[in-house]
Amino acid sequence: MAQAPAAVLFDLDGTLVDSAPDLARATNRLLAEHGRPPVDYARLRSVVSKGGRAMLAVAFPDLDEAAREALLPVFLRYYGEGLAVESVLFDGVDALLAGLDARGLRWGIVTNKPEGLARGVVDGFGWRTRCAVLVGGDTLPTRKPDPGTLLHACAALGIDAADALYVGDDLRDVQAARAAGMPCVAALWGYREDGDDPHRWEAEHVAAHAGDVLGLLP
Ligand SMILES: O=C(O)COP(=O)(O)O
Numbered sequence: 668m669a670q671a672p673a674a675v676l677f678d679l680d681g682t683l684v685d686s687a688p689d690l691a692r693a694t695n696r697l698l699a700e701h702g703r704p705p706v707d708y709a710r711l712r713s714v715v716s717k718g719g720r721a722m723l724a725v726a727f728p729d730l731d732e733a734a735r736e737a738l739l740p741v742f743l744r745y746y747g748e749g750l751a752v753e754s755v756l757f758d759g760v761d762a763l764l765a766g767l768d769a770r771g772l773r774w775g776i777v778t779n780k781p782e783g784l785a786r787g788v789v790d791g792f793g794w795r796t797r798c799a800v801l802v803g804g805d806t807l808p809t810r811k812p813d814p815g816t817l818l819h820a821c822a823a824l825g826i827d828a829a830d831a832l833y834v835g836d837d838l839r840d841v842q843a844a845r846a847a848g849m850p851c852v853a854a855l856w857g858y859r860e861d862g863d864d865p866h867r868w869e870a871e872h873v874a875a876h877a878g879d880v881l882g883l884l885p
């Protein structure tokens with residue numbers, strides 16, 4: 668990277684926060700209420716960055732879409748009751764964010780998680796005053812892979828998309844960044860299903876560890 672970005676934007680689940688344990692607890696509460704055994708954790712974990720609908724498809728594969736859609740608000744409510752209980756930061760994230768702060772580089776979050784829940788996670792990790800912008804999946808009518816939420820974050824920061832850097836663990840993160848004209852990093856430490864190959868997503872950078880992102884900056 669020739670020039671330092673004006674700000675670094677992050678995806679939340681699978682990039683900054685390993686939220687799978689809290690999401691699994693909400694899933695299992697819902698399953699138990701329906702008289703079902705707990706979810707296959709590894710399978711659930713692999714789709715966390717694909718959102719609540721994908722998680723419910725793993726947990727209730729026999730239900731049709733309409734029946735799963737009806738479960739979504741309950742699932743999100745259960746998750747909302749314990750957002751930062753068992754969730755942890757991925758290795759190196761703390762040092763990465765501290766490194767950005769030390770360089771005076773603003774950072775923010777653009778997630779598909781509903782904004783209210785994302786705010787709860789941000790508060791849970793004590794980031795409220797450090798996180799310069801937070802855009803959720805319901806902040807606008809569109810969400811990733813649409814570039815709108817990334818562009819919205821840039822407008823809030825008063826910067827051009829081309830001058831920011833986005834870090835995300837899912838194909839739709841890279842698609843959103845590319846559509847926004849924003850350089851991006853595919854995070855290999857996040858959630859992936861078998862067969863997902865981030866090296867084929869055409870991100871400008873691929874990082875194996877959160878600490879590698881600082882190394883990309885000049
Ligand atoms: O909740 C989701 O849809 C996934 O969240 P993410 O965009 O932070 O990975």
Ligand SMILES: [Mg+2]
Pocket residue numbers: 678679680681682715716835836837857
């Ligand atoms: Mg993600």
